[in-house]
Amino acid sequence: MQQIIYFFQKFKYFLFFLLLEFVALFFIFNNLSFHKSKFINSANSLTGGLYYQYSKITEYLNLKEENKLLAEENTKLKNLLSKRSVNPGIKDSTVLDTTRYYQKYTFSTAKIINNNYAKDFNFITINRGENQGIQKEMAVVNSRGIIGITEHTSKDYTRVQSILNKNSKINARLKNTNYFGTLGWNGKNYNTVQLSDIPRQAPIKIGDTIETGGKSTIFPEGILIGIISKINEGNSADNKVDITLFNDMSSLGYVKIIKNLYRQEIKQLEENNE
Amino acid sequence: MNSSLRLIFLFFGLLFLQVFVLNNILFLGHINPYLYIIFVFLYPLKENRIPFLFSTFLLGLGIDLFSDSGGIHAFSLLIIAYTRLFFIKLYFRKVTTDYAFFKLKSEPFGKRFNYVVTLTLIHHLIYFSFANFSLNNISEVFLNTFFSTVFTLILYFLGSYLFNKTE
Known part of the structure; x- marks a missing residue:
């Protein structure tokens, strides 16, 4: 027993240091997973x-x-509204505005x-x-x-x-097609994100618009993301393309x-x- | 001024300076100085190190809270706080009885430079390794460490020059 007390006495700083480091590590790992980040975040x-x-x-x-x-x-x-205001004058059918319901x-x-x-x-x-x-x-x-x-x-x-x-993964697609991919970021440039796993037969060209796919319950369909700025020519497994964002994420x-x-x-x- | 009151001022001063000013510098897009680590340099050397370790942990955690980085700042700051004593013994050749009289600014510049550079490098390296959190961009970790270290050191030496002048 005395040995143990002596041990604690001798290494108390180191043990205290270890304890605090473990707490810090716990916070670090919690922060990295999407569902667990309860403790240390700026939303308090x-x-x-x-x-x-x-x-x-x-x-x-x-x-x-x-x-x-x-x-x-x-x-x-305004442009969207003016498109709608053209009234064809057809009176033989009732227009049902389902969007309202x-x-x-x-x-x-x-x-x-x-x-x-x-x-x-x-x-x-x-x-x-x-x-x-x-x-x-x-x-x-x-x-x-x-x-x-x-x-x-x-x-x-x-x-x-x-x-x-x-860690971000968002379902995205080529505009007006049904070719889907996963949107992620490699951590390098804040103007560029990466779209991976897009099918090989998809007709991708530089300058094509990418929008959200609507396959998830989070993003509605067709919200703009950016345009394709670089296509990988090689035969990589995940078929990545670079996308320049419409948004300036810094402001x-x-x-x-x-x-x-x-x-x-x-x-x-x-x-x-x- | 009362020394513990001074430390509390230093604690909050560095916290808010880091969070509201220095985190927004982003020189060339991503280089920031991490000047809050001078809390470790300026905290007086004492026999009982528990309050010192605990307050550095809190400072790191405070910066983590604001910058959404989990516990990375706390982790890396705590490491240099713990290893500080080892480097003081190594560079300044102090023994336990000297602790009460130890003052960083009265030491010769060469030794002080070595000490500050070593601790800053260790802290920044650990910080950027954790911030990167993968083995893919090692070169980027080293580059970031280097640039941020230079930035932090410039600010530290400018600051220490200015503040020591007035006294």
């Missing part, structure tokens, strides 16, 4: 609140860019209060949380394309796994969070099948 009220105050000051620097984005989006929506998604606005893009595992913090109905695994987009997936929520803040995260302001109203139902159905 303390860091979230401080980042919110900070972003109040810095948001003035991006007002020009933000205005431009809004104007672009307005033009896009079968709403599938709801959108809500949030502001990015902390944005990382220079690391390998990047996260974004936004100023909406459980109190505003945000849950985990909801899509985060802006008018130029996808940004990430909500991952961990606190009362008023949410941490978003950016698409610039090595993001306001975003939209998309909630899939049928997500619960689809999930349940898929779980029952297993």
